[in-house]
Amino acid sequence: MNPIKKVSLLIPIYNEALFLPTLFQQIQAQDYPTTAIEVIAVDGDSTDSSLALLKSYQRTMPALMVLRNPRRNTPSSLNLAIAQAQGDYLIRLDAHTEYATDYVRQCVACLEKTGADNVGGHIRIKTTNRVTQAIELATTSVFGVGNSHFHYTQYEGYVDTVYLGAYRRQVFEKIGNYDEALIGAEDDELNYRLIKQGGKIYLSATIQSFYYPRDSLKKLWLQYFQYGQGKYGVIRKHTLPTSIRHLVPALFVLSLVLGILTSFYQGLGFYLLIPILSSYFSVLGLFTMRCTFPKALSLTGLVALVFLTLHLSYGCGFLIAGLREGLRRLHLLRA
Known part of the structure; x- marks a missing residue:
């Protein structure tokens, strides 16, 4: 034994x-x-x-x-x-x-x-x-x-x-x-x-x-924002992402930022934003309904907001960590 x-x-x-x-x-x-x-x-x-x-x-x-x-x-x-x-x-x-x-x-x-x-x-x-x-x-x-x-x-x-x-x-x-x-x-x-x-x-x-x-969207945002920052550190340390899923939220947020910024130049950004947003919200609607239909329809709006919070907070955390790293490399931000 x-x-x-x-x-x-x-x-x-x-x-x-x-x-x-x-x-x-x-x-x-x-x-x-x-x-x-x-x-x-x-x-x-x-x-x-x-x-x-x-x-x-x-x-x-x-x-x-x-x-x-x-x-x-x-x-x-x-x-x-x-x-x-x-x-x-x-x-x-x-x-x-x-x-x-x-x-x-x-x-x-x-x-x-x-x-x-x-x-x-x-x-x-x-x-x-x-x-x-x-x-x-x-x-x-x-x-x-x-x-x-x-x-x-x-x-x-x-x-x-x-x-x-x-x-x-x-x-x-x-x-x-x-x-x-x-x-x-x-x-x-x-x-x-x-x-x-x-x-x-x-x-x-x-x-x-x-x-x-x-127990609130604000706390969830802060949690996943920190996760995004941490994941950037992992990828920076090991050069490659542990999984492609870790990059998707950051790429989504980056495309939104680029679309908004380039919209000020002859409206070119709208050609980027329209297909991205229409695709995202179509998929968001599909998965929200899959989660809530038919037993949790009263939570439909909240589930959609949670999806948005997960994706945007994680993506923002990842990108801000990357931006800070870039500024430090350029000696524009203290470590």
Whole structure:
């Protein structure tokens, strides 16, 4: 009989007081042997009661280690946790997510069964209002997120990235830790390096969690704007995009900008804008109806706005990151 593998749960935290009680209840409810689990929570100098809550949990959870990270960003918090982790397997958790009671056990089982270097499950959305319902519909559509398989609950197999992730310790020893300069894209970049060096990532339906998305269009915009900026950093670092889907929103926004600017010169830009906008809104309408008909027609307008938010914010973030890089190269902007 194989010995039970020790697991380290890595949790970056910043102002998560609302979600921490549920998170720690679910950690304590895991059906994996308690003696084989250590929990490392890294607080990014939260301004709410997150740190106080973590300290209170330590009184009843001897296996909980609490670290502080004044840099606040997620990849640096994860790297601090990795440096302290003693587990054979390192599982990243997120405070905005709920976990099945067998989450840890299924991660371990999948790692051992498949021999993969990283395993994870699908994103299952936990809705709290009409905006989150619309986000659920849009982000489980190929028009919303491209061929990002972990958004589609029916897919299982080898992929280029997964949600969160459970890694073998040797992964970090072999390819290094998270890139702390790529905030918002640290997972994608780490997984890109992993695959580039011969590693395998497996998506399993048995690993179940439920994610709380942003609850307003403004918060969704800021989230995907950061994702776009981070993805530019990944492509700049590795020269080539990890997938063509990462370039499409930026190309769409760039074509709109060029069309608007050239419209001031004898109206030439209209010849670019008209076919692009007519094509985009035709496809937008088609996929919006596919998402909402017939059971969610009341969300039609919101789903369309979510699609627009996903595409424009991601594309703007990507292009602005590129513009800043260009200005720095020309010494017109400080690093």
